[in-house]
Amino acid sequence: MNRRLALKQLALAAGGIALIPSCTFSEEEVLTAYDELEITASDAEQLQAVIDTIFPKTTLKGGVELGVDQFVLVMANDCLAENEQQQFVKGLKGFGSFTKENFGTSFTKMDEAERKTHLQSMMAGTEKKGEQQLATQEFLAITKKFGLQGYMKSEYYMTEIMPYQQVPGPVFIGKKKIDASEKVNING
Amino acid sequence: MANLNIKSEEANTYGAIVIGSGMSGGFAAKELCDKGVKTLVLERGRSVVHNKDYPTTNMLPWEFDHKGQIPEDIQRENPVVSRCYAFREDAAHFFVKDKEHPYIQEKPFDWIRGYQTGGKSLLWARQVQRWSDFDFEGPARDGFAVDWPIRYKDLAPWYSYVEKFVGVAGYADGIPQLPDGDFLPGIELTAVEDYFKGVVEQQYPGRNVISGRCAHITGNAEYYAKQGRGICQHRVLCQRGCPFGGYFSSNSATLPWAARTGNLTLQNDAVVHSIIYDEGKGKATGVRVIDAHTKEMTEYYAPVIFLNASALNTNLILMNSTSSRFPNGLGNDNDIMGKYIGFHNYRGGVSGEYEGLGDFTTEGKRPTSGYMPRFRNVQKQETNFLRGYAAGIHGTRAKHVSYDGLGEDLVNNISSAEYGSWHIGSHMMGETIPKETNYIALDESQKDEWGMPQLRVNVEYDQNDEDMIKDYREQVSEMFDAAGFKNIKTWDDERRPGLDIHEMGGVRMGHDPKTSLLNKHNQLHACPNVYVTDGACMTSTSTQNPSLTYMVLAARAVDHAFGNS
Numbered sequence: 214m215n216r217r218l219a220l221k222q223l224a225l226a227a228g229g230i231a232l233i234p235s236c237t238f239s240e241e242e243v244l245t246a247y248d249e250l251e252i253t254a255s256d257a258e259q260l261q262a263v264i265d266t267i268f269p270k271t272t273l274k275g276g277v278e279l280g281v282d283q284f285v286l287v288m289a290n291d292c293l294a295e296n297e298q299q300q301f302v303k304g305l306k307g308f309g310s311f312t313k314e315n316f317g318t319s320f321t322k323m324d325e326a327e328r329k330t331h332l333q334s335m336m337a338g339t340e341k342k343g344e345q346q347l348a349t350q351e352f353l354a355i356t357k358k359f360g361l362q363g364y365m366k367s368e369y370y371m372t373e374i375m376p377y378q379q380v381p382g383p384v385f386i387g388k389k390k391i392d393a394s395e396k397v398n399i400n401g
Numbered sequence: 402m403a404n405l406n407i408k409s410e411e412a413n414t415y416g417a418i419v420i421g422s423g424m425s426g427g428f429a430a431k432e433l434c435d436k437g438v439k440t441l442v443l444e445r446g447r448s449v450v451h452n453k454d455y456p457t458t459n460m461l462p463w464e465f466d467h468k469g470q471i472p473e474d475i476q477r478e479n480p481v482v483s484r485c486y487a488f489r490e491d492a493a494h495f496f497v498k499d500k501e502h503p504y505i506q507e508k509p510f511d512w513i514r515g516y517q518t519g520g521k522s523l524l525w526a527r528q529v530q531r532w533s534d535f536d537f538e539g540p541a542r543d544g545f546a547v548d549w550p551i552r553y554k555d556l557a558p559w560y561s562y563v564e565k566f567v568g569v570a571g572y573a574d575g576i577p578q579l580p581d582g583d584f585l586p587g588i589e590l591t592a593v594e595d596y597f598k599g600v601v602e603q604q605y606p607g608r609n610v611i612s613g614r615c616a617h618i619t620g621n622a623e624y625y626a627k628q629g630r631g632i633c634q635h636r637v638l639c640q641r642g643c644p645f646g647g648y649f650s651s652n653s654a655t656l657p658w659a660a661r662t663g664n665l666t667l668q669n670d671a672v673v674h675s676i677i678y679d680e681g682k683g684k685a686t687g688v689r690v691i692d693a694h695t696k697e698m699t700e701y702y703a704p705v706i707f708l709n710a711s712a713l714n715t716n717l718i719l720m721n722s723t724s725s726r727f728p729n730g731l732g733n734d735n736d737i738m739g740k741y742i743g744f745h746n747y748r749g750g751v752s753g754e755y756e757g758l759g760d761f762t763t764e765g766k767r768p769t770s771g772y773m774p775r776f777r778n779v780q781k782q783e784t785n786f787l788r789g790y791a792a793g794i795h796g797t798r799a800k801h802v803s804y805d806g807l808g809e810d811l812v813n814n815i816s817s818a819e820y821g822s823w824h825i826g827s828h829m830m831g832e833t834i835p836k837e838t839n840y841i842a843l844d845e846s847q848k849d850e851w852g853m854p855q856l857r858v859n860v861e862y863d864q865n866d867e868d869m870i871k872d873y874r875e876q877v878s879e880m881f882d883a884a885g886f887k888n889i890k891t892w893d894d895e896r897r898p899g900l901d902i903h904e905m906g907g908v909r910m911g912h913d914p915k916t917s918l919l920n921k922h923n924q925l926h927a928c929p930n931v932y933v934t935d936g937a938c939m940t941s942t943s944t945q946n947p948s949l950t951y952m953v954l955a956a957r958a959v960d961h962a963f964g965n966s
Contacts, residue, residue, distance in 0.1 A: 271809050273816060284468075291472040329808045336807075361804055365815060366468040368461070374816045379461060380634045383619065386764040388592035397818040399800045401764075 247290040250302050259308050260285060260356065262321050266328040267360055274369050276360060284363030285356050297355065304352020307345050375400040410702065415441040415666070417962070418688050418703040420673050420718065423520025425935040425951040426709030427651025427659075428563065430667075432959035433707075434659035441701055442656075443671040443690060445710075446516030449495075449523065451629075451652045455642030457491045465490045481511045484900055487524055492640035495523050505844055507859040511899035512713065518669060519652035520711060521902065522948075524640050527616045527648050527768065529569050529949040530791075531560050535578045535779050536943035539832075543778075543787050546741060546835045547911040549940050550921035553580065559953040567649040567952070568625055570633075570769070571614030579611075579774040579945075585620040587612050592761045593796035593823040594771040600884040607779065608880075610794055613772035616649040616949075628654050635766045648768065670694055672851045675722035676706060676731050676931060684930045685731070691851045705930050705962050709955065712936030713742075713841055716907040717856050719933075720843050732908075732918050732925035740840040741909055742860050743942040745901040746790070746831030748893050749870045751877040753886030755796070755823040762798040762820065770795035775832075775944045777872065786868035790831035791944040792877060799824045825886060829873040832944050834865055835906050860898045903947055905939035922961040923954055932958045 241253035250256075261282040268276025276282065289301045304311075313319040316331050323331065335346075336353045364370055371377040377400040416438035419426045426442060433440040448454065462468065469490045476483040479499040488496050497514035504512055515521040534553045541548040561583045572587035590598060590612050598610035617633040618625050625631065630646030630653055639648050646653035659665040670693035677687040677700065687702035708715050716739050722731035730738050770793060777789030799821030803814040839861065843854040874891040881889050898904075911917020914926035919938050925931045934955035936947060 267807050268812055269808050271812050273812050275812075287466060288470075291474070292467055292470050294473060332807055357804075357807075361815065362468055366462050368463045370815075371462060375818070377462060379459075379638075380636055381765050382634055383632050384765050385588055385635060385767040387589040387595060388758075388761050389764045391760055391762050391820070397800055397820060399802060399818045 247286050249290045249298060250286065252286070252302065252305065256305050257282070257286065259321065260305060262328070263308070263332070263353070263356055264360055266325070266332055267357055268364055269325070273374070276364055279364060279367045279369055281360050281363040281367070285359040288359040288362070289355060293355070297351070300348045300351040301355050303345070303348040304350070308349065308352065311345055311349050371400060413687075413700060414702040415439045416664075416703060417441070417705040417707065418443065418701055419707040419709060420688065421445075421520065421709035421711060421714075421935065422518050422651055422656060422667065423515070423709065423711060423935075424522040424525070424651060424948045425955040426707065427519065427522060427655035428952040429707045429709055429932075429934060429955040429959055430665060431566075431655040431659045432956050433963065434662040434664040436959070436963045437662075437664060438705075438963055439664050440659065440666065441703065442659075442665065442667045443673055443688065443701070444518050444520075444667065444669050445672045445693065446518065446520075446669065448667075448669045449518040449642070449652055451642070451646065451650075451657060452644055455644065456494065458638070458641045458644050460491065460641075482513060484511055484896070485513050485902070487640045489640075491638070492524060495640070495642075501850075503847075503849060504855055505847065505857045507857050508861045509897040510858040510860050511897045512856075512858065512904070513899065513902045514711065514714075518656065518667065519650050522650040523642055523652060525650075525902075525948055526946065527639065528613050528772070528946040529564070529567070529616050530614055530772070530774070530945040531580045531582055532556070532943050532945055532950055533578050533580050535775075536941070536945070539788060539943070540941045543782065545787065546941050547909065547913070547916050550910055550912045550917075555921070556950070556953050556957065559957045560949070563949065563952045563956055566628075567616050567654070567949075568618040568621075568630070569614050570617050570619040572612060574609065574611045576609050576611070576774055578779050579609075582614065584614065585618065588615070588617075588619065588767045588769050590771050591763050591796045591798075591823075592758045593755050593798075593825055594794055596755070596758060597794065597796065597825065597880075597884050598771070601773070601880055604883055605776070605880065608773065608776040610771050610773050613769045613793070615769035617768050618647055628658055630654060633768060635768060637766045637768050639768065672853065673710065673718050674698065674851075674853065675718060676708075677702075678722065678724045678726060678731055678928065680724065680726050685928055691853075693851065696851060706932070707955070707958070708931060708933045708937075709935040709951075712904045712907065712939075713856060713858070715933055715935055715937035716841055717843065717853070719908060719937075721854060727927070731931065732927045734927050735915055735918070737837070737909075737916070738918060739842050739907045740837045741835035741940075742839040742841060742904065742906045743833045743835035743939065744860065744898050744905065745903040745942060745944070746833055746862065746866045746869060747828060747901045748862075748866075748896055749790075749829040749831075749873040749877075749891070750827060750894060751874060751881060751889065751891045752824065752826040753881040753889040754799075754821075755825060755884070755886050757885065758823060759820075773827075777869075777876075784868075784872060786865045786872065787834060788832040788865075788869070789944065790829045790869055790873050792873065793828045793830065794825070795827070796823055796825040822887075825881065827877050827881075829870070829877075830901075830944050830946075831866065831869045831873065832942050834863065835909070835939075835941060836863070841907060858899075860904075862898065903936070903942070905936040905942050905947060908933050908937040909940045910938050911940060923958040924961075932962060934958045 264282040422444040540546040571584040633647030720730035773792040
């Protein structure tokens with residue numbers, strides 16, 4: 214209940230974000246919905262941009278529309294071990310400056326193609342990395358993992374893409390001939 | 402004053418008291434109420450009324466804040482219960498949290514508990530296999546524990562009786578070590594399980610694969626409608642409580658049945674302190690109860706007391722019931738109470754893949770899976786370890802989506818799936834040998850919030866268990882190989898004792914009051930108006946999931962206490 218209320222407040226806060234100049238970044242209020250993360254509305258906006266790149270709107274609904282970015286924050290706040298959480302926050306908070314330093318433009322100012330290319334390069338690679346680079350990689354890996362969970366457990370995905378039946382009924386067929394014309398449903 | 406006391410004593414007097422409303426207590430209550438006995442059921446936890454108090458039962462997957470996962474801080478604060486497979490966001494409210502009810506682990510032991518109306522019957526895995534004489538004769542044949550004072554023939558009619566009320570889906574498989582019961586239509590095996598059954602039964606005489614018999618209603622709808630229960634709809638969300646009453650629980654079946662007789666009084670938040678023993682009368686006369694909220698003590702009286710508080714708590718209550726006649730606990734003349742604790746060894750697992758049957762899949766869900774009854778040391782001793790193990794066998798057709806890529810590629814990847822090979826997995830359910838050195842005891846100083854002594858648990862695996870794990874892994878791997886399964890993996894998850902949630906013993910049955918605590922009717926030898934018919938009474942553990950047998954012993958004991966009145 215509190216969580217849902219908090220999410221609504223976040224949505225309102227995020228709506229007002231455009232008015233805050235980036236130079237006042239450090240003075241922003243911490244979002245109370247994510248007390249463990251101590252992140253600001255700008256951080257949440259940064260994450261939203263990442264989710265929008267990982268799960269863009271296509272002929273299918275995009276991650277932002279499904280609230281996947283908010284779900285990632287809920288999970289990062291509630292379901293991560295402390296060390297992972299620290300890496301997540303470090304990667305998220307430093308994401309703007311890290312991308313600017315490494316690619317000349319901060320992530321939110323890139324066009325969609327650039328965002329995708331650079332996200333891919335930041336997520337890949339096993340070579341020795343700097344501290345912030347590692348945090349960035351971990352932040353993105355966690356974001357993708359929780360993002361997938363949020364997308365694939367969304368009402369949209371579980372009703373329109375891979376329909377889930379809460380009450381399948383008493384029939385169970387242990388050996389059913391596969392009909393090649395039928396879509397394979399992971400929730401079927 | 403005297404008059405007042407007599408009045409309150411009258412008001413607090415019943416025909417029978419049942420301590421615990423879970424699987425076995427619920428069944429005892431139903432039997433007592435059916436026989437016209439005014440019955441008080443004492444439940445230490447809160448009230449959970451069928452369908453009214455299942456807050457998550459109709460929630461859809463996307464409605465859970467963490468999509469099912471338990472938050473990190475709750476896991477950190479509750480390491481024991483967090484190891485239980487069913488402790489998830491949808492059913493966490495039915496589990497005891499570690500801190501609320503502390504106990505002392507002298508050796509690592511995961512004590513999983515459900516303190517509410519219905520106890521763990523809301524949460525159980527619903528597998529109901531009968532015992533056979535290969536189980537009851539085990540201790541005498543193999544020279545451990547003591548001889549069971551009962552045999553299969555003593556329980557057979559009661560198995561039928563209980564199965565009919567519970568509703569058990571299964572097939573008549575004709576296996577000597579797993580007697581057939583009174584079954585509703587069975588739930589079929591998956592194609593790969595059925596194929597494996599064929600291989601095993603052809604190549605390994607004496608070994609079988611069956612569909613696990615489960616406590617789900619699959620037929621005879623009219624009969625179960627009288628209990629207010631309906632046909633199982635295969636939601637497989639049982640741990641939330643079932644809106645159809647499709648699986649058996651005390652909440653959906655025995656307790657409402659008992660209530661309809663008008664003979665049931667169910668009292669929640671009633672922490673039993675001890676059983677009152679009257680030295681003059683030479684019997685138990687009632688129960689001392691602490692109110693979970695006010696902490697006030699009240700006494701209730703009855704000529705017959707059923708103790709069904711769950712295996713370890715039943716021990717605790719008896720050990721805490723001291724008097725000058727029984728300074729070491731009610732009925733504990735031989736000082737073996739709390740000893741010879743057994744459990745089930747679930748540590749081993751095997752998995753594999755099968756590339757055959759590529760044209761087939763399954764449709765729907767099912768509340769059970771395949772089961773291999775014990776095949777080791779059944780007819781005679783043939784291995785370097787005593788007893789044996791049953792094995793769960795579960796085969797499903799894999800369906801994959803790819804998580805590769807980013808952006809449109811990723812969204813496309815997760816929106817289409819393809820079939821993988823069949824996946825087949827197994828887990829062991831091993832019999833453990835109850836030993837004097839596996840014991841529980843009351844701590845002399847540490848108490849819980851209600852002033853009850855904390856339990857010290859001293860239970861561990863032994864070499865017999867280790868040898869059995871090794872054999873299980875070898876044998877199941879070999880059978881998987883014989884079936885042509887590939888990529889066979891086997892493991893020992895090294896789980897702690899207790900996580901099987903099949904802890905048993907401490908108040909064992911036997912012929913001789915010198916070496917056992919209960920007689921063949923589950924009465925304390927030294928205080929026969931107290932019946933113990935939960936897991937505490939078990940002399941040995943067999944390999945079968947025990948709840949069905951507890952209910953059978955409870956129904957039979959009520960019949961002994963009150964006959965056909």
